[in-house]
Amino acid sequence: MKKWVGVTAAIAMAAGIALPAAPGEALAKEESHHEFSIKGFTDYAELTKKLQQVEKTSKGLVSVDVAGQSNQGRDIYTVRVGSGDKVVLIQSEIHGNEKTGTDAILNLLKTVSGGSPYAQQLREEITFVFMPMMNPDASEGDKRRNTMTWAEVVEDFPQLSGAQPSWNYLDDRVQQNYDYSKNPGFDVNRDFNPDLDYVPQPEDFPGSSSDPGWFITPESQTSRDVYKSLVEEFGKVDVFIDLHHQGVYYVEGTSDEVTLSLSAQFVPDPSSPEGAEYAQYADNYNYDFSRQLNVAAYDALQAKGNSIFNNITLYSQGLDLPGTALGSYALNGSGTVLFEVTGQTQSFGQKKRGQLVKAVETGLLGIVNAVADGSVHDLDPEEYKDIPLTSYRPAE
Numbered sequence: 001m002k003k004w005v006g007v008t009a010a011i012a013m014a015a016g017i018a019l020p021a022a023p024g025e026a027l028a029k030e031e032s033h034h035e036f037s038i039k040g041f042t043d044y045a046e047l048t049k050k051l052q053q054v055e056k057t058s059k060g061l062v063s064v065d066v067a068g069q070s071n072q073g074r075d076i077y078t079v080r081v082g083s084g085d086k087v088v089l090i091q092s093e094i095h096g097n098e099k100t101g102t103d104a105i106l107n108l109l110k111t112v113s114g115g116s117p118y119a120q121q122l123r124e125e126i127t128f129v130f131m132p133m134m135n136p137d138a139s140e141g142d143k144r145r146n147t148m149t150w151a152e153v154v155e156d157f158p159q160l161s162g163a164q165p166s167w168n169y170l171d172d173r174v175q176q177n178y179d180y181s182k183n184p185g186f187d188v189n190r191d192f193n194p195d196l197d198y199v200p201q202p203e204d205f206p207g208s209s210s211d212p213g214w215f216i217t218p219e220s221q222t223s224r225d226v227y228k229s230l231v232e233e234f235g236k237v238d239v240f241i242d243l244h245h246q247g248v249y250y251v252e253g254t255s256d257e258v259t260l261s262l263s264a265q266f267v268p269d270p271s272s273p274e275g276a277e278y279a280q281y282a283d284n285y286n287y288d289f290s291r292q293l294n295v296a297a298y299d300a301l302q303a304k305g306n307s308i309f310n311n312i313t314l315y316s317q318g319l320d321l322p323g324t325a326l327g328s329y330a331l332n333g334s335g336t337v338l339f340e341v342t343g344q345t346q347s348f349g350q351k352k353r354g355q356l357v358k359a360v361e362t363g364l365l366g367i368v369n370a371v372a373d374g375s376v377h378d379l380d381p382e383e384y385k386d387i388p389l390t391s392y393r394p395a396e
């Protein structure tokens with residue numbers, strides 16, 4: 001059966017058409033290239049099964065939809081629950097070697113779709129939209145980038161035939177233990193553009209980290225389409241949260257390993273001189289609200305008492321990354337929160353999985369509760385700067 005799929009895929013690729021996986025038929029999974037097991041995390045097939053189950057048993061409360069397809073033809077799911085007029089969009093695994101967010105989303109989904117009065121209250125206040133695995137080819141490959149060649153991009157956008165491949169494309173080396181010379185791909189989290197209607201232009205390539213992206217990957221296009229359709233339906237996406245992992249770092253001034261880092265800052269403030277190039281977005285951008293959301297997550301984690309949940313820091317500040325989902329959506333008016341959990345799969349595998357998933361879930365619930373009851377607006381945005389900074393080395 002697998003061989004048949006392979007042959008069909010080859011024909012489809014030669015014809016330049018994306019081939020969706022046949023129903024019930026998994027694409028071959030890549031060989032693991034990492035030292036540590038990741039079996040404890042939810043993979044694509046398990047996610048598909050779990051979402052189908054949740055939808056079925058929820059009696060209409062939860063709807064699971066296919067929002068688009070990855071470059072290799074895997075479905076990209078959205079999960080929607082709740083009917084409130086505040087919209088909270090949470091995305092995970094845009095980088096496929098960063099996996100705790102997917103499990104944290106599944107836990108949160110269970111909480112908010114439950115039968116308790118608390119869950120009911122949350123659903124009355126908030127419309128939740130989850131994208132638990134937005135880059136499934138990367139998830140299945142256990143790697144940062146998607147699976148796509150520059151030639152495929154040019155097939156989709158013939159106007160780019162003379163352009164240089166984008167700077168976030170890798171086809172010539174090993175990175176994070178993955179050999180992209182055998183299987184090239186793009187860092188999808190540099191492919192976003194604050195202009196959600198942007199059409200790729202050859203003069204905008206190869207670009208750089210401080211330039212907007214181009215929506216050349218099917219994965220970023222899918223996230224963008226979900227975002228735009230929510231804006232159309234609700235007027236705005238109030239909150240956007242993106243779930244990631246980082247290296248192993250320390251809480252500044254201590255020798256404590258960071259559990260997770262948070263951030264509200266991805267582009268310079270469009271009303272400031274440094275953010276002048278984003279001035280057209282100044283009326284939408286709401287840094288105070290983003291900081292309040294971060295404080296809500298931080299407070300919920302601190303409330304867990306003296307534990308690893310207290311080792312929370314701010315991610316690097318002063319960034320200018322308009323090609324990230326967070327940067328683009330912040331400029332479009334969403335309150336934004338980045339989660340960066342310690343250790344990607346190449347360094348950790350599934351080590352500490354339970355605790356790290358719990359940490360993400362705790363932070364997410366802190367945000368959700370504060371948005372649902374409106375208390376987020378009473379938080380002091382200036383408390384954001386009291387969150388400790390991240391240090392690359394432990395204090396002596």
Ligand SMILES: [Zn+2]
Nearest residue numbers: 095098244245
């Ligand atoms: Zn990441």
